[in-house]
Amino acid sequence: MAKQIVVNPITRLEGHGKISIFLDDKGDVSRAYFQIPELRGFENFLVGRQAEDAPQITSRICGVCPTAHHTAATKALDDLFKVDPPETAKKIRELIYTIFMLEDHSLHLFFLGGPDFVVGPTAPKAERNILGVIQKVGLDIGKRVIAMRKDLRGIITELGGKVIHPVFGLPGGVAKGVTEEARDRFKEVADRGVEFALFCEELLEDVVLGNEDYVKMITSDAYTHRTYYMGLMDSKDRVNFYEGKIRVVDPSGNQVERFPVEQYQEYIAEHSEPWTYVKFPYLKKLGWKGFVDGEESGIYSVAPLARLNASEGMATPKAQELYEKFYETLGGRPVHHTLANHWARVVEIVYAAERFHELINDPEIIGTDIRTIPTETPKEGIGVVEAPRGVLIHHYKSDEQGILTGANLLVATQHNSARIAMSVDKAARAMIKGGVVDDGILNQVEMAFRAYDPCHACATHSLPGHMPLKIRIFDQNRSLIREIRRDG
Template sequence: MKRVSIDPITRLEGHGKIDIFLDDQGNVANAYLQIPELRGFEQFCVGRPVEEMPNLTARICGVCPEAHHMAATKALDAVFHVDPPDTAKKLRELFYSIFFATDHTTHFYALGGPDFVVGPEAPKAERNILGVVQKVGLEIGSKVIKMRHVGHHLIQMMGGRRVHPNWGLPGGVSRGITEEQRKEIEAAGREAVEFAKFSLQLFDKLVLQNSEYVALVTGDVYVHKTYYMGMVDANNHVNFYDGLIRVVGPDGTQHAKYPAADYREYIAERVEPWSYLKFPYLKKVGWKGFVDGPDSGIYRATPLSRLNAADGMATPLAQKEFQRFYEVLGGKPVHHTLATHWARLIELLYAAERWVELASDPKITGRDFRVLPKEKPTEGVGCVEAPRGTLTHHYTTDERGLVVKANLIVGTTNNNAPICMSVQRAAQKLIRGGELREGLLNKVEMAFRAYDPCFGCATHSLPGQMLLEVRIRDPQGNLVHRLRQNID
């Protein structure tokens, strides 16, 4: 049996490789997505004062530290039994909407977009942000750069830093905004709405009006019928900051709807010896292996999943795009993985609209932005929608407020099993008779890239033990000895 490795895989956060095994006919017998990094932040948290968690866990990732910062801050509210005032909640959601719009811009134009804007079979040296700029023009490239620059500027204005914010506190935030800052934020939000509308128009022109790309998106290479997870508000509309977790089945019917604090009643986790990532699944359905369908507990938590799990969007322009999305793709739910890129742009528009709504709210400049905790810390769960999926932080403390146990279910961790399935399916559908041209291998990578995975965030080993394999080879490259630690 022949092994083909894509090592490293590209345009993602973190590190990974894909091993593809071909049978004697050159067809794919199996394919594995392997994550060779272990970071173990759950163990780093143990013994630390719980109030350090928003800043400590933000260091998990330099791409979406705001997500970990916010989930940890909400967990602190629960740990200290305190409910933030309305102004604090609005400020947090405003901050988070700015982050969401900025992050989705990064993925579409720098990570996922090159496969469509430049082309999946284009030379790999051109499939990057520079290739995108060359294809669409410097003017559009400038818009992208400005959008990201303004987003990070506002994140620094509100959160204290462009990266790794220092802002969230149990019961609120450390600072509010002035009227002058509010006006700047609102004006930038209105520009962000126009940028999101432009991005959707660009997607329509480059992808939806290209029959080859439409066939790629809607074909049978990138499709799985799984459960879908996302946070919704009281109207079952998408919300990134607060709400209930809703899960729908492959047929779109509701499977569960619960507060984040109850996540352990619905989600279980398992490990496999060949990956540092945990594999969550729906506890009430059960683990049936790497298969999809209603009898498998595998679920997805992505922009596409959030749209599938919701009944609509909470802002008018995004709602129109939501309706068009399902009209074009044949109704709910949509199972085509590459449609996630389109869903991500609809979320970009929603985030920008919500940004403007919150910046226009008279309460946003209120000075009542924190309630001081008065009770002893105990245990708490905080949850937000990270760009890559539902993010849960769960801390248990002793009577001094030191963390004795931490559990993090990261957006990409939710998607670990379906990412592995998507990679395997793409490899089996695309590679036939031993044909291994570079463009085909990139299309295999596109299967995981649609999830916008952050493997640096997701690598937390369930037993907290380092899995290690050392291979010793002679000068000719022959394997002479193998040493293993914590691997059966």
């Protein structure tokens, strides 16, 4: 079927994400495709630049997660210059990174996940936004969320050194230490951060898990794929956002791979399709078997649910409790329900808050040894972090002067792209029957990928800055019968 369908590649001209749904003669779905424009070229832009510029350049790739790119690039520079940062520097980096994860996850929970769950997936479109969430949970809560994010952003700005983009990361350490005075102020924010995280968890329990219909929806077959899962783990195989080994588990939860990021090319390969520029990574050992799930298929996923699935637990006490509850409620590890990403994200919010609290109360955080000066000749470096949306790898090559000669960035959404494609197709098949397509149904199709919070063309900034979705529905003769733009 796929070869009969010609879908023009999306260009930056349109600035739209696009879902194309092809119906058969009964009005059921024969295949649905999800495409979003992608801006590549940052890799080329890096060539010929000084390696030390990479954390600044790559942090501009994304208007939402500069800290993730900055930190992955900084770690790649540690490797490039073969230099090990002092403990205090590592802790400061992890501190900033953990705060970033906390604020980014909370943004997602309230702004994107919230509307689906708090307001309801079939609620009128106009209510399914953060205002709907605020109306439902109360104005005070909305203010509290925004105030908390502001405090967290304030710390990142202060420690990161610059309002627009962080500039703290240097090969071998960080540019600035934490003073005792700042530490004391941040401690107070960390206390509130933990309270805030637990409040997010309570909200999820009350509003979402207390509602049988939501739980049914989360666990419905339409949003379920039995794939492999990948995440960055500490030495005890607990989730770690900043460092560790990459672990992969199979659809039954058994470890199949555990490797340092430097070896990623031995484990991950990419597959191309004619209908999209996006490349689909898969596990080399299993090979590409098409858009299918199961033990035989090399498709894997990343992001909060995948991280939890790939781990044996969480490294902080309250998050561990919630981790156990998560798997008890959803029938054991691994959980294959895509929509459980929202709940997994809340478990990570609690972990991030607790870890922030631990790090800011660590006596070493105010140490003054924050930089090991590189002395080795650079050649090749690879760095990894867990971005909010999953494993993020930066890989650089340089000449002996430290001028970059090559770069490869493997971003989280890429790892997930095959699973997202399957999710959209599966959800469309499950929801659209007999040619009936309404707004609530389309939203449920969109929910399939919203749970991943995909990030493709995020570098653009021109007004209005947003990217609505265009949904096109074709009949059995491949004629366009309906086009819906999600811009009101």
